[in-house]
Amino acid sequence: AQSVSQHNHHVILSEAASLELGCNYSYGGTVNLFWYVQYPGQHLQLLLKYFSGDPLVKGIKGFEAEFIKSKFSFNLRKPSVQWSDTAEYFCAVNGGSGYSTLTFGKGTMLLVSP
Amino acid sequence: EAGVAQSPRYKIIEKRQSVAFWCNPISGHATLYWYQQILGQGPKLLIQFQNNGVVDDSQLPKDRFSAERLKGVDSTLKIQPAKLEDSAVYLCASSLVPSGGSSYNEQFFGPGTRLTVL
Numbered sequence: 037a038q039s040v041s042q043h044n045h046h047v048i049l050s051e052a053a054s055l056e057l058g059c060n061y062s063y064g065g066t067v068n069l070f071w072y073v074q075y076p077g078q079h080l081q082l083l084l085k086y087f088s089g090d091p092l093v094k095g096i097k098g099f100e101a102e103f104i105k106s107k108f109s110f111n112l113r114k115p116s117v118q119w120s121d122t123a124e125y126f127c128a129v130n131g132g133s134g135y136s137t138l139t140f141g142k143g144t145m146l147l148v149s150p
Numbered sequence: 151e152a153g154v155a156q157s158p159r160y161k162i163i164e165k166r167q168s169v170a171f172w173c174n175p176i177s178g179h180a181t182l183y184w185y186q187q188i189l190g191q192g193p194k195l196l197i198q199f200q201n202n203g204v205v206d207d208s209q210l211p212k213d214r215f216s217a218e219r220l221k222g223v224d225s226t227l228k229i230q231p232a233k234l235e236d237s238a239v240y241l242c243a244s245s246l247v248p249s250g251g252s253s254y255n256e257q258f259f260g261p262g263t264r265l266t267v268l
Contacts, residue, residue: 080259126192137206140192
C-alpha cells in the first residue's frame with residue numbers, strides 16, 4: 037500500500053522568506069507525484085506534478101519541487117513566499133495502478149505573515 | 151468551463167440519521183471520485199467510478215456508505231446511519247480516462263460538503 041508523509045503540519049513564515057515543505061512516500065514502483073494546494077475557502081487545485089523526466093518540476097505561482105528517487109522524496113520549494121501563499125498544501129502520490137488513484141499526505145498549513 | 155458541482159455545501163445531522171450528497175462532474179469526465187477528508191488529515195478515497203462502473207471501493211465502509219452513478223454522469227453518496235466519526239468534508243472529483251499509456255489524468259475537485267454529525 038502507498039503512503040505519504042508530510043513532515044510539518046504547520047509552518048509560519050514571514051513574507052520573502054524561503055519555503056521548503058517535505059514530502060516522503062512509500063511505494064516501490066513507478067510513481068506519479070503531485071502537490072495540491074487549498075487556499076482559504078477555495079477548492080483543492082493542482083500546484084505541480086511529476087511523471088517522468090527532469091526531476092525538478094516547476095508549477096504555478098513560482099513553486100517548484102524536486103523528485104529524489106533514492107530518498108523517496110518530493111519536496112516543495114519557493115524562494116520567496118508572499119502573504120497570498122497562505123494555504124494548506126498536500127503532497128499526493130499515484131502508484132501507477134492504472135486508475136488514477138491518489139494517496140494524499142496529511143497536509144501542511146502554511147501561514148505567511150505580512 | 152464549469153467545474154465540479156456539489157450540494158449541499160453544509161449539512162448537520164444527528165447520529166443514526168441518514169444523509170445524501172450529490173455531485174455533478176465536469177462535462178465529458180468519465181471518471182468520478184468521492185473522498186472523505188477528516189479535519190487535520192488529507193483526503194482519503196472512498197470510491198472511484200469509471201462511467202457507471204465501480205473500479206475501486208476498497209476503502210468504502212459498505213455497512214453504512216453507498217454510492218451510485220446510474221447514468222455515468224451525476225453521482226450520489228449516502229450514509230445510513232451516520233456516526234459521529236463520519237463528520238468530515240466529502241469531496242467529489244472528476245477526471246478524463248487515462249489514455250496513451252498514462253496511468254493518470256488530472257483530477258479536478260469540487261468545493262466539498264461539510265458534514266457535522268451531532
